Amino acid sequence: MQLWPWRGAVSCSVLVVAGLLALPGGAAQAFDLFGLFGTNDKPPAASPKALPYVLTFDISGDRKAVEQPLKDASQLYRLRQEAPLEGDSLVRRAQADFGPMLDALWGTGYYNATLSYEIGGAALTIGGSPSAASRAAEAYRAREPVPVRVVVNTGPLFTLRRIEVDDARTGRSFPQQELPSRIVGLNPGDPARAADLRAARARMVDYFRSQSRPLAKAASTEPVVYHPAQAMDITYTIDPGPVAPFGEIGVSGTESVDPAVVRSFIYLEPGDPYSPKALADTRKSVGTIQALGSVRIREAEALDAHGRLPVFVEVTERKPRVVGFSARYSTVDGPALHGYWEHRNLFGGAERLRLESDLFLAPRNDGTRLKRVQDLEPSDIGGRFSASFIKPALSGSRNDLLLDALVERNRTGGDRYGGYTTRFVNGTAFIRHRFSETFSMQAGTQLQKGQTSDVLGKIDYFLVGLPASLMYDSTDRPLDPTRGARVNATVTPYPSFLGSTVGMTVGKVEASAYYALDDDARYVLAGRIGLGSVLGADLDEIPANFRFFAGGGGSVRGYRYRSLGPQGPFGYVVGGRSLLEASLEARIKITDTIGVVPFLDAGNAFESSYPDFGEELRVSAGLGLRYYTAIGPIRLDIAAPLNARPGDKPVSLYVSIGQAF
Known part of the structure; x- marks a missing residue:
């Protein structure tokens, strides 16, 4: 549609790291369209009834890599517009951040990172006494926002040293013809970032599922961090599961719409090779029925007696x-x-x-x-x-x-x-x-x-x-x-x-x-x-x-x-x-x-x-x-x-x- 013509020029850490690998990705960042809507970094005004604070991050090392993950993990940062009532509450809020922010640092590959706070000029460390920090915060009551500084030293970036992917059925590593190295996508010397390790695990499972193995799963993920060597070894155990076709296809959720109509838009048939793409195409096809509001495809958790995977298409109807x-x-x-x-x-x-x-x-x-x-x-x-x-x-x-x-x-x-x-x-x-x-x-x-x-x-x-x-x-x-x-x-x-x-x-x-x-x-x-x-x-x-x-x-x-x-x-x-x-x-x-x-x-x-x-x-x-x-x-x-x-x-x-x- 042409709206108007324009004339002119337009000119040991095993358990902790394993926990990191189980976590989803960081919180999504909101996008401020062209910066037109300003920011909310200005703290509330000083008050006799509360202790507003100004939070800054003092990061030595790779600031670009860790600053946003730290903010995403920090409750103190998220609640900076909600002033605590007293110094003890402010300190407890900061102490609650130690674990999540260390996890964020380790998740970016910095396993020797150090983290501490300065609240009103008083130090607050992991396991240290909170009394001095609490008293320092109280000294700012009704005067001005409490200065809170997060002091981070990332230390060296850890890298991968040994990557092993074992077959849960045999206990031996997968040969190249069964699991190509391009699917694993990890090499010695790569940064030991949790997000990359999770992505590799997902790629391997998705690869086996694309080979008509619907029950493929990651049986275990065992990362081991060696702090003196600044390195990580990681072992994945993948169960590819059996090759199986689609089984019976059920339709549920219809109330006033004839289920036969929904079934006509499903092009899968029992016995067809299992394929994640076929399921995505089915969701898209059924979604074209105007009378339906949502489409969910659920796979059975086990094969049926004939070695096939039943599939259930669950729909909801829209207002007519x-x-x-x-x-x-x-x-x-x-x-x-x-x-x-x-x-x-x-x-x-x-x-x-x-x-x-x-x-x-x-x-x-x-x-x-x-x-x-x-x-x-x-x-x-x-x-x-x-x-x-x-x-x-x-x-x-x-x-x-x-x-x-x-x-x-x-x-x-x-x-x-x-x-x-x-x-x-x-x-x-x-x-x-x-x-x-x-x-x-x-x-x-x-x-x-x-x-x-x-x-x-x-x-x-x-x-x-x-x-x-x-x-x-x-x-x-x-x-x-x-x-x-x-x-x-x-x-x-x-x-x-x-x-x-x-x-x-x-x-x-x-x-x-x-x-x-x-x-x-x-x-x-x-x-x-x-x-x-x-x-x-x-x-x-x-x-x-x-x-x-x-x-x-x-x-x-x-x-x-x-x-x-x-x-x-x-x-x-x-x-x-x-x-x-x-x-x-x-x-x-x-x-x-x-x-x-x-x-x-x-x-x-x-x-x-x-x-x-x-x-x-x-x-x-x-x-x-x-x-x-x-x-x-x-x-x-x-x-x-x-x-x-x-x-x-x-x-x-x-x-x-x-x-x-």
């Missing part, structure tokens, strides 16, 4: 009815109203009925703009009403019924690029077959009756189509894919012998692919290509809403929406019989929440039925900013045309939720 309303305003499109009503389980089979309507200002094709309410004419009002119905899992099968109806009156353009007016009513009926959670095909019928008008003339038409399409989606995330591919291809013949007034065939295919350069998907290459073609009719015979246009936020960024294509009288863009679009992005995460995306777009629409590479492709380049949230990235893209036409804006800005493709 939902209604929504929104109002928006765009500096390009003006005001608009949107409303919808939806029932997610109409007849008890997860049938979804959705009624949706839009009311908006339609841009004027002559380029004039509405400046006053008094200038409003009935033709300036555009509207759209749609109804859609989905009946999933017909008779418990993997076939779905899809019915859609749409009535629309709209105008496009409204500037020097021209545009068209369209009025139509459309109805479609499809049967979709789901081959798997990633691949489906559908076919059906379409009826559309309407009228379009532009500089090429007015066309009254009636079309009877036989659309067929296929969809493939192996991506990992709908709004922020990092791996996999998407393909959406549609072809619709409108033959004259069925009654169509324009005999033509319309086809379009769009494909995108995503490749993560690293395991954490912080660097992702993404590419997209789109092709379209209309066969069997001349350009001026084709209704304007069936022609192809390029340009805009979902096409070639940097060019105005639907401004690219063949030109007719007065230089107005009238659309083409073919389309070519391509995009390439490098998605780079700078932090867990902030990323940048340099991109390149190219495309155009052509008068011929196939892309004419003799004509110039319009190319743009830009840079995007991403703010990653739990639901998906917030996208801000700035794009500039590289081969601009006279009148094209030098820079355009786009804002939306989700990646560009």
Whole structure:
């Protein structure tokens, strides 16, 4: 969505360490968006009834590695805005931190670290008397916050010396062919950090589970720290468990939804090889049922009598009815109203009925703009009403019924690029077959009756189509894919012998692919290509809403929406019989929440039925900013045309939720 064009430049320790390995990772750090919300480091004001304090960390050694883990472990740090009532309480709060903060230091690989406090200038050490520190704190009552200093000396970083991974079945080390060293991922000389050791243990268990061994587990983890040598030896004992397939698959939690519908979205069958990925795909597939709110997959703890692993799919249902309303305003499109009503389980089979309507200002094709309410004419009002119905899992099968109806009156353009007016009513009926959670095909019928008008003339038409399409989606995330591919291809013949007034065939295919350069998907290459073609009719015979246009936020960024294509009288863009679009992005995460995306777009629409590479492709380049949230990235893209036409804006800005493709 293009919100506004922007003109101008945009320029011995065995038991303790073992306990550390059993702990989860440190607490997550809150992100202060661009530092706009300030911090809470200022202590409460001094008071006769309490002892506020100022906490500082005096760290000798590797401050960068240990400061945040120490803060995460410290109750004194977390409660710094809650002043204790007396000196004894402040000292007890500090004493309670000794164990967790030492654990944090050891967890980062500093097993010879020392830790003490200075409270009001008085020392507080592990096992030392708290009296002096308590009296020193009381001396600050009603005067000023008590200065509290955490004194840390990290000492040397301990490293791994010997790494052994034993098979719980035989007591011997795993050979390389059974457990590759790249899976263990630890080498002598590596830092002896607890987080790295836990990650290695998880990798080994996950590896065996991926080899169809569902009961794989870590039987024991035995780290031994040698303080004089500043080294650690660690021995893992892994039980890979037996190879086993999936067993019976149960569905529970349904109340008003037919369980057979849920089962139709589960593509696992008893006897299939066990796979963690198959379970993740099942959760994703079942989660597409609109009537369900959550999906949990639970594995049995033991194999059944046939040596198979039973799986239980546990679901919860959502409230069946939902209604929504929104109002928006765009500096390009003006005001608009949107409303919808939806029932997610109409007849008890997860049938979804959705009624949706839009009311908006339609841009004027002559380029004039509405400046006053008094200038409003009935033709300036555009509207759209749609109804859609989905009946999933017909008779418990993997076939779905899809019915859609749409009535629309709209105008496009409204500037020097021209545009068209369209009025139509459309109805479609499809049967979709789901081959798997990633691949489906559908076919059906379409009826559309309407009228379009532009500089090429007015066309009254009636079309009877036989659309067929296929969809493939192996991506990992709908709004922020990092791996996999998407393909959406549609072809619709409108033959004259069925009654169509324009005999033509319309086809379009769009494909995108995503490749993560690293395991954490912080660097992702993404590419997209789109092709379209209309066969069997001349350009001026084709209704304007069936022609192809390029340009805009979902096409070639940097060019105005639907401004690219063949030109007719007065230089107005009238659309083409073919389309070519391509995009390439490098998605780079700078932090867990902030990323940048340099991109390149190219495309155009052509008068011929196939892309004419003799004509110039319009190319743009830009840079995007991403703010990653739990639901998906917030996208801000700035794009500039590289081969601009006279009148094209030098820079355009786009804002939306989700990646560009």
